[in-house]
Amino acid sequence: MSKKTGRRDFLKGLVSGLVVGGIAGVAGTEIYRGLAPPPPPVREEIPTTPIKAGIQAYLTGGGALWGKPMMQGAILAIEEINERGGILGRKIEYVVKSETSPEETVREYRTLVLDEKIDFYVGLISSSNTPAVGPVAEELQTLTFFVDGCTDFLFESVVPDPRFCFRITNIQSADGVAAAIGAIKLLNLTEKDKVRIAHIHPDYAYGRNAHAHMQITFEKVLGKDRVEVVYEAFPGLFKITDFSPYITEIIANRPDILASSLWGADVVNFYKQAIGYGLFEKMKYVSCIAHAASPAEAVKDFPDGHIAGVHANYFFLYPEWDKYPINKSFVNNYYRRWGTYPDSPSEGAYVAVYLYKNAVEKAYTMIGRFPEVDDIIRALEGMTIYGPAGPIHVRAEKPNKHQCYKDGIVGISKYDPRFGFSVLDKPIVIPISKITVPEGWEGTPDPKAGTLAYSWIRETWREGVVPV
Amino acid sequence: MHIAGLGKHGEKAWYQYKLIRVYNPRETIDMLEIMDLLVRIYNIFFGASVLFLIAVGLNIIYGVMKIVNLAHPAFFVLGCYTIAGTGMGVMINIFGSSIIPLLITPPLLAAFVVAVSSLLIFPLFLFISGKGDEVQLLITYGLLLIFEDIFRLIWGSEPLRASQPFELAGSLSIGEYLIPVYNIYVIISALVIALILWIFLFKSKSGLLLRASSMDIEMAAALGANVKKVLLLTVLIASFLAGLGGGLFIPSASAMLGMSVEFLVLAFVVVVIGGLGSFLGSLVGAFIVSVLRTITLILFPELELALIYIVAIIILTLKPEGLGGGKKW
Numbered sequence: 001m002s003k004k005t006g007r008r009d010f011l012k013g014l015v016s017g018l019v020v021g022g023i024a025g026v027a028g029t030e031i032y033r034g035l036a037p038p039p040p041p042v043r044e045e046i047p048t049t050p051i052k053a054g055i056q057a058y059l060t061g062g063g064a065l066w067g068k069p070m071m072q073g074a075i076l077a078i079e080e081i082n083e084r085g086g087i088l089g090r091k092i093e094y095v096v097k098s099e100t101s102p103e104e105t106v107r108e109y110r111t112l113v114l115d116e117k118i119d120f121y122v123g124l125i126s127s128s129n130t131p132a133v134g135p136v137a138e139e140l141q142t143l144t145f146f147v148d149g150c151t152d153f154l155f156e157s158v159v160p161d162p163r164f165c166f167r168i169t170n171i172q173s174a175d176g177v178a179a180a181i182g183a184i185k186l187l188n189l190t191e192k193d194k195v196r197i198a199h200i201h202p203d204y205a206y207g208r209n210a211h212a213h214m215q216i217t218f219e220k221v222l223g224k225d226r227v228e229v230v231y232e233a234f235p236g237l238f239k240i241t242d243f244s245p246y247i248t249e250i251i252a253n254r255p256d257i258l259a260s261s262l263w264g265a266d267v268v269n270f271y272k273q274a275i276g277y278g279l280f281e282k283m284k285y286v287s288c289i290a291h292a293a294s295p296a297e298a299v300k301d302f303p304d305g306h307i308a309g310v311h312a313n314y315f316f317l318y319p320e321w322d323k324y325p326i327n328k329s330f331v332n333n334y335y336r337r338w339g340t341y342p343d344s345p346s347e348g349a350y351v352a353v354y355l356y357k358n359a360v361e362k363a364y365t366m367i368g369r370f371p372e373v374d375d376i377i378r379a380l381e382g383m384t385i386y387g388p389a390g391p392i393h394v395r396a397e398k399p400n401k402h403q404c405y406k407d408g409i410v411g412i413s414k415y416d417p418r419f420g421f422s423v424l425d426k427p428i429v430i431p432i433s434k435i436t437v438p439e440g441w442e443g444t445p446d447p448k449a450g451t452l453a454y455s456w457i458r459e460t461w462r463e464g465v466v467p468v
Numbered sequence: 469m470h471i472a473g474l475g476k477h478g479e480k481a482w483y484q485y486k487l488i489r490v491y492n493p494r495e496t497i498d499m500l501e502i503m504d505l506l507v508r509i510y511n512i513f514f515g516a517s518v519l520f521l522i523a524v525g526l527n528i529i530y531g532v533m534k535i536v537n538l539a540h541p542a543f544f545v546l547g548c549y550t551i552a553g554t555g556m557g558v559m560i561n562i563f564g565s566s567i568i569p570l571l572i573t574p575p576l577l578a579a580f581v582v583a584v585s586s587l588l589i590f591p592l593f594l595f596i597s598g599k600g601d602e603v604q605l606l607i608t609y610g611l612l613l614i615f616e617d618i619f620r621l622i623w624g625s626e627p628l629r630a631s632q633p634f635e636l637a638g639s640l641s642i643g644e645y646l647i648p649v650y651n652i653y654v655i656i657s658a659l660v661i662a663l664i665l666w667i668f669l670f671k672s673k674s675g676l677l678l679r680a681s682s683m684d685i686e687m688a689a690a691l692g693a694n695v696k697k698v699l700l701l702t703v704l705i706a707s708f709l710a711g712l713g714g715g716l717f718i719p720s721a722s723a724m725l726g727m728s729v730e731f732l733v734l735a736f737v738v739v740v741i742g743g744l745g746s747f748l749g750s751l752v753g754a755f756i757v758s759v760l761r762t763i764t765l766i767l768f769p770e771l772e773l774a775l776i777y778i779v780a781i782i783i784l785t786l787k788p789e790g791l792g793g794g795k796k797w
Contacts, residue, residue: 060625061725068626233769239730241721242518244511244651245765252504265627265724272631273720276639276648277507297626 044369046088053078053094053353054112056105056123060098061238065264065294066125066345070147071096072338073346074122077353080333087357088364099124102132109133113140120145122352125345127151127172127205131158137165143373145352147345148311150175151205152451155400163377166394166402168348168355170312171436172206173453174408176213176261178312178430179288181468182410183257184221185428186307187284190466195222196230198255198283200246200270202262203234210261210288212449213457218259220461230255235266243270247277255283257307263289268298275303291315291413292344295421302422304414312408312432313344314389315424330388341419342388351387355394355404358385397439399452405432434468503645508762514651515758517658521713522731523738523750524665525706531682531745532702533597538608541731542615543707545723546585547578547714552723553623555581555715556630570633571653575715582711586703593703594696612728620725627724634719654716661712662751669747674701682745737780743790752791 055074058067078092086092095116097108105124112118120143124130130149137144138159146154146167159165189195197218201207211232218227231253233246240246247270250258258279262270267290274280280303288309291299295315302308321328330350334342342350359379363371371379381396392406411424437443437456446454461467526540551574559577563569589611596604637649669675681688681698689695734757742753757776764775783791 060620064625065627231769233765236773238724238726241717241724241727241730242515244514244648245508245762246769248504248507248511249765249769252501252507265722268627268629269721272629272634272722273648276634276646276650276720278639278641278646281646 042368046090046364046370048090050091050093051087051120052116052118053092054097054109054116054118054121054123055094055349056097056099056108056112056121058099058125059096060100063099063125063238063264065298066148066292067099069294069340069343070123070125070345070349073334073342073349074147074353076334076337076346077350079337081353081357087360088370090370092353097123099126099129102129105129106132106136109136110140113142118142120356122147122349124149127154127209130154130167134159134162134165138163141373143356143376145355147348147352150311151209152400152445152453153205155403156445156452160398160401162402164373166352166355166380166404168352168392168404169344170406170408170432171400171403171453172209173213173451174312174432174436175288175309176210177217177435177453177457178408178410179210179286179307179309180214180217180259181221181430181435181466182309182428183259183284183286183307184218184466185468186410186412186426187257189218189222189257192226192256194226194228195257196228196253196255198231198250198253198258199229200233200235200250200258200260200262202237202266204237207234207237207261209449209451211259212451212454214259214261214286214288216449216454216457220457220463221466223464235262238265240266241269243273244277246270247274247279251277251279251282257284257286259286259288260290261288263292264298271299271302280306288312291411291422291424294340294343295423296340296419299413299422300420301415302413304412304422306413308411308413308422308424310409310424311344312410312430313406314347315409315411315427316341316343316347316388317423318409318427319390324390326386327388347388351385351389351392351404354387355380355383355385355392359383395439399437399439399441405436407432408435430468503643507645507647508766510647510651510655512755512758512762513655515761516754517655518713518717519734519738519754519757520658520662520751521709521716522735523742523754524662524747525709525713526735526739527742527745527747527750528678528702528706528709529593530739531747532678532685533593533699535593535597535604536601536608536744537593537706538605538732539611539615540608540706540710541735542612542728543582543586543710544714544717544731545619545728546615547575547582547711548718548721548723548727549619549623549628549714550578550581550711551575551715551718552628552630556632556719560632565632565636567633567636570636571650574630574633574719575657575712578715578718579708579711582714583704583708586707590700590703594699597699612732616725616728619723623723625725627722629722630718631722632719648720650720654720657716658713661709665709665747678702737776740780740790741783746790749790756791 055071057071058064078094081087082091097112099105122145124146125148127149130146131154134154141164144165148169150169150172152171152173184190199211201211231250235246285306289311291308292311316331319327331342359376360371363375363379367375380394384391384393389406392404395401395403408430409427410430411427413422414425416423437452441456443452443455445452522541522544526537529535529537555574555577559570559573596607634650639646639648677693677698685695738750738753738757741756742749760776760779764771
């Protein structure tokens, strides 16, 4: 007998189906609700004692134009965080020590760790100091954020497998490379048959590094036989007050461009005196660093139309404020707190403190208690956060493990009456991934320049091709 | 083409030379090279003027008091800071941007401030006068470090500028060359100062007393000279000159911490080359150091100051009393 589904049966089935389905649906959501969050970690009580930060910055001498803003950037970040209730409810206290010669700097660093018992450290500008403090930080097992001191040697040879040190500012080789590429693009150097180059750099690790990487970039991108070096000088860092003999020799050799990494008081003395000799009308000045720190003091009336580098890092007008509110609020807060505009070192120190905050909070969501230093390090490795300059990434693997990376900018110098000093005009962004040694690259440092980046450029770039 | 007598290598070199002559555009513009040379000479005069103003005071104090005053460059830097930190702002408030008073008043103000400050440490000079070399060196070097800390305390650690006179004076254009006018002013001032100092030392009675005391202070005292007054005069003149130098120099550079030590080294080489305690020696030494620096920068810019030290070593070995030493003043 065939059973025919009657209208009544159909209705019954529909109703019961709806009821069952509804019950299953409700139960489903309940089950889903039960599954969705990760297994609730056993939250341990967070200590209420404050976190202690150590800040170490140049507060004297020619380096103060960098050290002071660096300290101010770190303090601003700490005050902002404290105002919003601290990190997981814990306020941050800070101690400031002075950065000086390597031995003295290490002694002060030890005082911060051993006597002041700091939880984390933010500091250093000089590339002579980071290789001295790096091994000590590993020995004393203290979370250490170097703001600058960006020498390639630190993570390539001094501390090749760091646990406790991190570094915020872009690696030093990127500085020279970015400025050279900026010059090539902004000055249309590829259209010239021959480019006569003069160099003037401070006589220590940074100046030598900038010289080597600017030169190899010019040689690779323009072609070796189109580049002619006509003069090279290396005045001692902050030792020369009268640059006129140098200026005369540079002019007498008639270069097309003058590549330079003079910074701090040196660049101020140099450009003021060079204006008197008319140097800037006779050639284009290509600076990788002049606009990077304290522009209000360092490049107040810097001549227009020259290549202005910011240490391949940050200039407060970019990313543009209306498009990137993080930068706008940073600039506003910084100006309100310190009465001046932020710069590369202040942005670096500010980001360092926020990296610490983000890492602590990330570690806390995973382990459910206030993290130990090892948990924070695990959270930091491979982390990317958005800072005022844009996204910044912490490298987790060799080479240059624990080095941070962000895109650099180079522009053309232009006096801006709104601010009363020279700013970066027509900036071009130099993607960091195109100009630095990639993660996992297995090469050996160039014996002459001493860096991996130099060998990487020499071996992998094609001559005559602009890489960016 | 065969060129007789040159040989294979000679021929290649000749071709290269010819290539350079034909293709190097600089060869055809002789006028520019003459200008390069003139600008270099101008720089030498400027560098020498500054060094002379520091070294001459060092020499006067050594000549009369037999103190190697390592703190002397700090007097010069005090002059720099006085103007860059405070003086120039005051002067601009008073004179606006009229150039003549801005050129003249800052060096005088600096000289005055430095001379008055030197009165405060005059007793210290009396104390170390006649003590052993090591006592003098330790105390004067300590004084230099104390001065550096005082600069930091008063004017902070950032480099300071007072470049208004330098900028107002502008540049002189000769052909396609520019040279800063302010440096000419420094050179002329240094020459005038040297002349006045020479007249004072060699033509006035006080100058005679000063020179006499430098030769034999006991004899001078025995003959009725007021030695204490002579010593005070010495310190005042030396510090006045250092202040004057600092006030003149600073508009072309910036005042920064650590400057004293840099100038100490250079001033010392000047004195070593020129001869300790000699007026003419500091003039000659300043020129030699300035010339050597320019030559180094043309030929081996990598070496920077090395050549200066090499020459100082040679002179010390051959003529330990320095070029102008032995013959007093």
